Amino acid sequence: MQIKRRTFLKGALAGSALLSLPLVFDSKADAREKLKPYKPDKVTFNFCEMCFWNCTEKVFVNDGKVRKLEGNDKSPVNFGKLCAKGQAGIKTLYDDNRLKTPLIRVGKRGEGKWKKVSWEEAFEFAAKKFKEVIDKYGPESIALEMHGTGEPAIHRLFEALGGTTNFAVPAYSQCRGSRDVGFYYTFGAALGGVEPLDLSNSRYIILLGRDITESLHVSELYHFSKAIGNKAKIVYVDPRYTHTAAKADRYLQIKPGTDTAFVLALINVMVTEDLINHDFVDKYTVGYDKLKPHIAKYTPQWAQKQTGIKAEEIIQIAREISSFAPNCIIVPPRRSARYGNDTQFARAVAIANALLGNWFQPGGFFKPNKIKVPKANMPDVEKSKYAQLAHQRNAANAVLALTNLPTITREIVGVLGLDNVLWEAIRTQKPYPIKAMISYATNPLFHNGDSNKIKEAMNKLDFYMVVDILPWEHTLYADVVFPESTYLEMYAPPKSKSWKYPYAHFREPAVDPIYDTRDIWAIVHGIAKHMGLGEFFPFKDAKGVLYSSLNRMPKDQRDKLLKDGVISLGPIPEDADLSGDIDPKVAYQKMLDAYKKAPFNPYPIALGEDVNFNTGSGKIDIYSDFLAEDGFDPLPNYTPPNKPKKQNEFRLVFGRVAVHTHARTQNNEWLLEHYDDNNVWINPQDAKSINIKDGDKVVLVKGNLKSPYPVKAKVTDKIIQGTIFIAHGWGRFSPYTTRCYKKGVSDAEFCSNDTDPLSGAAAFQNSFVSIEKA
Numbered sequence: 001m002q003i004k005r006r007t008f009l010k011g012a013l014a015g016s017a018l019l020s021l022p023l024v025f026d027s028k029a030d031a032r033e034k035l036k037p038y039k040p041d042k043v044t045f046n047f048c049e050m051c052f053w054n055c056t057e058k059v060f061v062n063d064g065k066v067r068k069l070e071g072n073d074k075s076p077v078n079f080g081k082l083c084a085k086g087q088a089g090i091k092t093l094y095d096d097n098r099l100k101t102p103l104i105r106v107g108k109r110g111e112g113k114w115k116k117v118s119w120e121e122a123f124e125f126a127a128k129k130f131k132e133v134i135d136k137y138g139p140e141s142i143a144l145e146m147h148g149t150g151e152p153a154i155h156r157l158f159e160a161l162g163g164t165t166n167f168a169v170p171a172y173s174q175c176r177g178s179r180d181v182g183f184y185y186t187f188g189a190a191l192g193g194v195e196p197l198d199l200s201n202s203r204y205i206i207l208l209g210r211d212i213t214e215s216l217h218v219s220e221l222y223h224f225s226k227a228i229g230n231k232a233k234i235v236y237v238d239p240r241y242t243h244t245a246a247k248a249d250r251y252l253q254i255k256p257g258t259d260t261a262f263v264l265a266l267i268n269v270m271v272t273e274d275l276i277n278h279d280f281v282d283k284y285t286v287g288y289d290k291l292k293p294h295i296a297k298y299t300p301q302w303a304q305k306q307t308g309i310k311a312e313e314i315i316q317i318a319r320e321i322s323s324f325a326p327n328c329i330i331v332p333p334r335r336s337a338r339y340g341n342d343t344q345f346a347r348a349v350a351i352a353n354a355l356l357g358n359w360f361q362p363g364g365f366f367k368p369n370k371i372k373v374p375k376a377n378m379p380d381v382e383k384s385k386y387a388q389l390a391h392q393r394n395a396a397n398a399v400l401a402l403t404n405l406p407t408i409t410r411e412i413v414g415v416l417g418l419d420n421v422l423w424e425a426i427r428t429q430k431p432y433p434i435k436a437m438i439s440y441a442t443n444p445l446f447h448n449g450d451s452n453k454i455k456e457a458m459n460k461l462d463f464y465m466v467v468d469i470l471p472w473e474h475t476l477y478a479d480v481v482f483p484e485s486t487y488l489e490m491y492a493p494p495k496s497k498s499w500k501y502p503y504a505h506f507r508e509p510a511v512d513p514i515y516d517t518r519d520i521w522a523i524v525h526g527i528a529k530h531m532g533l534g535e536f537f538p539f540k541d542a543k544g545v546l547y548s549s550l551n552r553m554p555k556d557q558r559d560k561l562l563k564d565g566v567i568s569l570g571p572i573p574e575d576a577d578l579s580g581d582i583d584p585k586v587a588y589q590k591m592l593d594a595y596k597k598a599p600f601n602p603y604p605i606a607l608g609e610d611v612n613f614n615t616g617s618g619k620i621d622i623y624s625d626f627l628a629e630d631g632f633d634p635l636p637n638y639t640p641p642n643k644p645k646k647q648n649e650f651r652l653v654f655g656r657v658a659v660h661t662h663a664r665t666q667n668n669e670w671l672l673e674h675y676d677d678n679n680v681w682i683n684p685q686d687a688k689s690i691n692i693k694d695g696d697k698v699v700l701v702k703g704n705l706k707s708p709y710p711v712k713a714k715v716t717d718k719i720i721q722g723t724i725f726i727a728h729g730w731g732r733f734s735p736y737t738t739r740c741y742k743k744g745v746s747d748a749e750f751c752s753n754d755t756d757p758l759s760g761a762a763a764f765q766n767s768f769v770s771i772e773k774a
């Protein structure tokens with residue numbers, strides 16, 4: 001019995017009605033006669049790990065095999081739905097390319113020659129290497145980068161080893177860092193990974209390169225679809241016409257790197273035409289008096305020259321969105337690692353939203369809520385001998401020593417790290433040697449720009465440890481590779497997610513590990529034991545951690561979690577009915593009245609509560625004293641993007657497709673059926689100038705660098721002239737991931753390694769390439 005593609009697609013794309021009645025399709029006989037209700041032998045609870053959104057799900061098992069994944073209909077977030085990537089988690093579990101046993105390198109770095117070893121040998125080897133590095137260079141010479149649900153486990157090991165602040169969550173430098181810093185300086189709050197956007201209750205939405213239908217997360221798309229159903233006006237701004245653009249009422253093809261000019265001009269119109277939300281601005285913001293003269297130069301006519309968007313359109317959009325305030329939103333981009341002025345761009349977006357008064361308002365930004373879930377009972381890892389040693393040595397954070405970031409950014413970077421700078425510290429061995437690196441569930445050769453420099457850095461390490469599921473490219477450079485079980489084969493402690501509807505869920509295995517793999521808690525337990533740190537890791541695997549946490553929960557909460565797979569904080573009030581049948585003011589009031597009785601409140605400002613902002617002033621800092629004190633622009637200014645140095649060089653931009661997650665799913669059999677290679681989007685006029693035709697095989701060239709695997713040119717006016725687009729995550733060169741090997745071109749190889757001075761985050765799209773026929 002095998003689930004075939006058509007069934008998979010139905011499940012992935014259809015609504016909850018279909019999902020609630022799973023059917024199995026037997027292709028060997030006539031389908032209509034054989035269609036029968038599906039009865040699982042076993043159903044287990046889980047949450048999806050195919051992307052960080054972690055939709056809550058149920059796993060259906062027959063004959064000891066996972067047959068189907070389905071969104072948990074008790075989830076207040078994904079409401080019984082999964083996307084195609086989520087459904088294809090089955091094919092990650094059953095990928096025969098998976099890492100099947102611990103490995104120790106026997107060839108040169110990059111050759112991918114290993115010997116298979118036992119778990120005990122691998123633990124002993126890692127422990128020996130960590131001890132050698134600590135003895136020779138001190139614990140500060142150990143670094144960590146990590147991603148995903150297992151982060152607390154690997155970070156605990158890192159702390160026990162005396163690892164200092166040299167760790168990084170790549171999502172900061174490669175994705176949301178500039179945006180979070182910009183919002184922190186303005187609202188005293190970062191937006192985080194799961195943004196508090198109240199799309200379903202919004203009446204006017206501006207998306208700036210935020211391709212919500214391709215950078216797809218189930219609940220976000222669900223609420224965006226509701227907004228479209230409610231006839232919210234959608235404006236989409238991007239150099240590329242995307243699927244999201246196709247859903248918009250108005251698409252504006254903007255020159256790349258000029259979004260700040262567009263937003264500054266919107267602010268200009270709001271200010272000069274007095275369209276701002278005065279009640280909100282007077283009560284909750286400081287610095288509007290300084291913004292007024294500052295913004296005068298950023299007229300729509302000036303912005304037209306920068307952006308290519310007509311001044312009249314900018315004026316009209318500013319007027320339209322203001323007329324819906326506060327129930328409207330200018331959506332901050334998800335990935336803001338673009339042109340090096342990204343934090344000032346985020347500041348401009350934050351200020352424009354503040355002028356609309358949409359903070360903690362329906363249709364604007366809601367207040368995220370969270371359920372408190374007890375942690376497992378474990379000793380204070382700070383007491384480990386290596387942590388004590390690190391404390392005595394008091395080594396500087398290498399990343400902070402290499403950067404000149406403003407004060408508040410330094411605090412944020414102290415918590416989330418800067419992966420791009422961390423690898424540069426390793427490559428240069430400055431300000432001091434970093435000699436051991438752990439990559440957990442993240443591939444630095446695909447999430448950093450100028451990725452050949454990362455290979456150089458890897459060669460500077462005495463010890464490189466990788467924990468992953470598949471033998472991706474970075475594993476070819478590792479000294480030891482620990483194979484982690486997939487999320488369908490393991491337990492995980494309750495995970496509480498912060499969002500509009502607070503909820504927590506947990507994970508239990510649907511099947512035993514297929515290969516000789518272990519969960520991340522078991523892996524860190526083994527290494528710690530061999531380091532003499534066993535007392536700090538009292539649980540031998542994730543099951544122990546889960547049950548310790550469950551045992552500390554109030555009984556009713558625990559019972560509900562085990563019964564439903566998810567807990568929330570009570571029934572969710574209906575969204576405002578904006579279908580047009582009711583006056584929107586009445587609809588919003590009805591919803592707010594319902595929230596008055598709810599145990600959580602996403603709209604405190606709308607409900608008249610006193611709100612303090614975690615800024616210097618206690619209000620929203622339109623003008624930032626903190627930035628002024630550190631010598632940075634206290635109000636956002638416009639920096640034009642860089643230009644190509646030669647003729648026929650094109651700016652390289654990249655983005656997502658809906659059926660792949662970053663660089664993690666390119667070997668997935670089902671997802672490959674829908675997108676199995678990237679191509680190069682090029683404008684017809686650019687293509688003509690270099691004699692490229694649609695479908696020609698081409699390679700990208702930058703200096704001495706040439707992409708090794710030819711891809712097709714897609715000649716289309718959906719991309720603006722002077723710019724080319726490729727989908728992220730391709731150009732795969734690990735021969736052990738056989739389904740995607742030698743497919744596509746890698747953006748990571750060609751995009752720039754510049755940084756934004758305010759956040760330290762990457763500025764990937766400052767890179768230009770030329771194109772040659774293959």
Ligand code: SF4
Nearest residue numbers: 048051054055086218
């Ligand atoms: S959005 Fe899709 S891939 Fe991400 S967690 Fe949800 S179902 Fe999984």
